[in-house]
Amino acid sequence: xxxxxxxxxxxxxxxxxxxxxxxxxxxxxxxxxxxxxxxxxxxxxxxxxxxxxxxxxxxxxxxxxxxxxxxxxxxxxxxxxxxxxxxxxxxxxxxxxxxxxxxxxxxxxxxxxxxxxxxxxxxxxxxxxxxxxxxxxxxxxxxxxxxxxxxxxxxxxxxxxxxxxxxxxxxxxxxxxxxxxxxxxxxxxxxxxxxxxxxxxxxxxxxxxxxxxxxxxxxxxxxxxxxxxxxxxxxxxxxxxxxxxxxxxxxxxxxxxxxxxxxxxxxxxxxxxxxxxxxxxxxxxxxxxxxxxxxxxxxxxxxxxxxxxxxxxxxxxxxxxxxxxxxxxxxxxxxxxxxxxxxxxxxxxxxxxxxxxxxxxxxxxxxxxxxxxxxxxxxxxxxx
Amino acid sequence: xxxxxxxxxxxxxxxxxxxxxxxxxxxxxxxxxxxxxxxxxxxxxxxxxxxxxxxxxxxxxxxxxxxxxxxxxxxxxxxxxxxxxxxxxxxxxxxxxxxxxxxxxxxxxxxxxxxxxxxxxxxxxxxxxxxxxxxxxxxxxxxxxxxxxxxxxxxxxxxxxxxxxxxxxxxxxxxxxxxxxxxxxxxxxxxxxxxxxxxxxxxxxxxxxxxxxxxxxxxxxxxxxxxxxxxxxxxxxxxxxxxxxxxxxxx
Numbered sequence: 001x002x003x004x005x006x007x008x009x010x011x012x013x014x015x016x017x018x019x020x021x022x023x024x025x026x027x028x029x030x031x032x033x034x035x036x037x038x039x040x041x042x043x044x045x046x047x048x049x050x051x052x053x054x055x056x057x058x059x060x061x062x063x064x065x066x067x068x069x070x071x072x073x074x075x076x077x078x079x080x081x082x083x084x085x086x087x088x089x090x091x092x093x094x095x096x097x098x099x100x101x102x103x104x105x106x107x108x109x110x111x112x113x114x115x116x117x118x119x120x121x122x123x124x125x126x127x128x129x130x131x132x133x134x135x136x137x138x139x140x141x142x143x144x145x146x147x148x149x150x151x152x153x154x155x156x157x158x159x160x161x162x163x164x165x166x167x168x169x170x171x172x173x174x175x176x177x178x179x180x181x182x183x184x185x186x187x188x189x190x191x192x193x194x195x196x197x198x199x200x201x202x203x204x205x206x207x208x209x210x211x212x213x214x215x216x217x218x219x220x221x222x223x224x225x226x227x228x229x230x231x232x233x234x235x236x237x238x239x240x241x242x243x244x245x246x247x248x249x250x251x252x253x254x255x256x257x258x259x260x261x262x263x264x265x266x267x268x269x270x271x272x273x274x275x276x277x278x279x280x281x282x283x284x285x286x287x288x289x290x291x292x293x294x295x296x297x298x299x300x301x302x303x304x305x306x307x308x309x310x311x312x313x314x315x316x317x318x319x320x321x322x323x324x325x326x327x328x329x330x331x332x333x334x335x336x337x338x339x340x341x342x343x344x345x346x347x348x349x350x351x352x353x354x355x356x357x358x359x360x361x362x363x364x365x366x367x368x369x370x371x372x373x374x375x376x377x378x379x380x381x382x383x384x
Numbered sequence: 385x386x387x388x389x390x391x392x393x394x395x396x397x398x399x400x401x402x403x404x405x406x407x408x409x410x411x412x413x414x415x416x417x418x419x420x421x422x423x424x425x426x427x428x429x430x431x432x433x434x435x436x437x438x439x440x441x442x443x444x445x446x447x448x449x450x451x452x453x454x455x456x457x458x459x460x461x462x463x464x465x466x467x468x469x470x471x472x473x474x475x476x477x478x479x480x481x482x483x484x485x486x487x488x489x490x491x492x493x494x495x496x497x498x499x500x501x502x503x504x505x506x507x508x509x510x511x512x513x514x515x516x517x518x519x520x521x522x523x524x525x526x527x528x529x530x531x532x533x534x535x536x537x538x539x540x541x542x543x544x545x546x547x548x549x550x551x552x553x554x555x556x557x558x559x560x561x562x563x564x565x566x567x568x569x570x571x572x573x574x575x576x577x578x579x580x581x582x583x584x585x586x587x588x589x590x591x592x593x594x595x596x597x598x599x600x601x602x603x604x605x606x607x608x609x610x611x612x613x614x615x616x617x618x619x620x621x622x623x624x625x626x627x628x629x630x631x632x633x634x635x
Contacts, residue, residue: 204504205498206498209503216477221457222456223468225494227494
């Protein structure tokens with residue numbers, strides 16, 4: 001029975017994941033994150049980090065330029081909206097293809113180097129894309145203002161099917177269901193589930209094992225008859241396509257694409273998400289993305305007023321000091337909190353949050369003693 | 385002509401002559417040892433077989449196919465496996481994964497995106513890898529992380545990784561370096577078994593005990609040239625060898 005349980009542990013993991021995503025609004029309600037705008041962000045950045053982890057977690061290549069693919073995805077989606085149709089499906093297909101082609105080019109060049117040189121190359125490419133989007137490519141990207149929809153867009157397919165949005169700016173809709181609010185979240189959520197399933201299959205496949213080999217010992221790979229470059233490139237392109245999908249979804253839920261989406265801070269953010277959650281684990285990056293987006297939402301919303309009321313139990317001079325100190329870590333300064341959180345995790349839990357979860361599970365197993373051995377053995381392993 | 389044939393190979397590093405007019409003929413199914421003092425060019429020669437170094441002139445052919453100008457992974461795909469002086473293994477993967485990777489490389493070629501298959505369903509490859517681990521006596525540790533093994537075990541694992549590919553030629557760079565005597569003897573036994581399967585082997589070795597228990601033929605390399613090539617019995621007494629190898633002392 002134990003064996004049977006083990007064999008099905010992936011199925012169980014998948015079912016738990018599906019249930020958690022679909023019940024997201026209910027589960028996250030108590031922590032104040034049960035509203036659709038934030039849930040959409042969890043799902044979208046979850047996809048981004050999931051894809052990034054296929055590169056970082058499996059092959060060990062640390063890219064600092066994945067925001068470029070996010071941006072390409074967003075621009076492609078807005079352009080598809082403008083030219084073809086407000087339906088998200090063709091827009092997302094084009095976003096994935098565009099980001100895939102783009103990552104093929106950047107990856108092909110950057111993967112000539114490994115380690116820090118690879119990271120620097122990807123960073124340089126992403127910054128180039130960002131600057132191009134800001135300046136030279138203004139006809140395509142609309143520069144500083146960002147690419148927006150307008151009433152006069154052709155929308156060839158929509159017109160052909162007699163779809164008229166009247167005098168208002170159109171919103172994206174999937175055959176009549178508007179991609180905002182809960183429908184928007186569930187659309188992103190279903191895509192997150194599909195992406196998670198694909199990542200799971202890659203992790204368990206011979207291809208995934210080869211990627212782990214690339215991370216572990218490239219020299220041995222070469223002398224084992226394996227050509228490492230195409231393996232790394234394939235992982236790079238797959239993660240680029242995930243980023244393109246995430247970028248497309250950002251534009252689906254809010255039809256606007258700006259160059260700042262490609263900035264290096266956005267590339268850094270997905271690195272943080274993946275490492276915070278646990279690089280190389282399946283669930284980690286999704287959790288990391290959720291934690292960071294949640295923290296951003298909470299801490300950036302704090303202002304002096306809320307702090308003052310929080311410390312109102314203190315005598316006035318102390319209250320003043322407490323507010324001015326904590327004030328540094330919230331609002332505009334929430335990145336300071338993020339940085340501290342990141343340092344704490346990397347120092348005490350180098351394997352990310354998933355390592356923490358595993359330690360707790362192991363502690364629980366040990367304290368449950370010999371009688372519980374059988375059941376402990378069969379517990380689904382979230383780290384895998 | 386042998387399965388591996390080296391003809392008039394020269395290699396210079398800057399002004400240093402590392403290999404000079406080296407000729408070598410390895411008969412199929414034999415164990416051919418290359419010995420020589422430090423700096424004689426043994427490792428340089430081995431690196432010319434596997435695509436790591438390109439000779440300045442001369443030819444290296446394996447089963448009538450030139451090994452020059454092709455990459456290490458291509459050389460492996462035509463049937464040459466290599467064991468390193470310091471074991472090159474996948475230190476953070478399990479032993480079974482370590483052996484399954486070369487087994488997949490043998491089956492699927494140098495690159496294949498089979499991301500819809502599951503490793504767990506690859507019974508054939510798994511069983512083959514497991515049998516190989518059993519052959520080298522590591523089957524009980526199949527689920528351990530390879531980096532935690534002792535040096536001797538790492539070497540056995542690396543051998544298993546090479547053998548699972550059923551190579552035609554196995555190159556061994558000091559397979560017993562840094563081993564305790566008991567481990568060395570185990571390794572000799574293991575290599576004898578491998579040789580009995582008909583796998584051709586080229587061994588670079590310092591340890592004379594190992595060389596004389598294994599080799600069918602020995603080439604002595606000194607200052608970049610082969611000074612003697614003969615059967616072990618005749619090498620021992622050869623004055624040229626004693627001169628080059630031991631500076632005139634008796635074996």
